[in-house]
Amino acid sequence: MISLVSLTVFFAFYVLYNTSKKATLSTNFPIERWIQQNAKPSRFIGLGILIIAYSTLISLKATGVSTLIFLIQIMTIGSLVVILAPLKIISHRFILGILLLALFFEIYS
Numbered sequence: 416m417i418s419l420v421s422l423t424v425f426f427a428f429y430v431l432y433n434t435s436k437k438a439t440l441s442t443n444f445p446i447e448r449w450i451q452q453n454a455k456p457s458r459f460i461g462l463g464i465l466i467i468a469y470s471t472l473i474s475l476k477a478t479g480v481s482t483l484i485f486l487i488q489i490m491t492i493g494s495l496v497v498i499l500a501p502l503k504i505i506s507h508r509f510i511l512g513i514l515l516l517a518l519f520f521e522i523y524s
Contacts (some may be wrong), residue, residue, distance in 0.1 A: 427468060433450040433457065434450060452490050
């Protein structure tokens with residue numbers, strides 16, 4: 416379940432990253448174009464997804480542990496998005512591969 420929460424944190428941070436005017440943005444998918452053209456509602460959507468991810472973590476774990484996990488995820492996933500997005504390494508295949516690998520380790524460990 417932590418893997419799915421991490422995926423929602425990634426999506427939220429990627430939405431917030433695409434609202435930036437300073438970043439090098441790609442327009443591979445129509446949803447990315449919509450996010451870039453409608454920055455204000457997209458920020459609210461990104462923050463809403465972050466709140467959903469945090470409340471899901473709180474329902475799974477205790478409050479202190481959830482806060483620690485959430486902050487670590489924000490720092491790690493945020494850094495990866497900022498580093499890998501301009502290099503155009505982030506694609507749907509890359510995300511799916513990482514998610515499947517994380518789910519495999521989460522289920523079978």
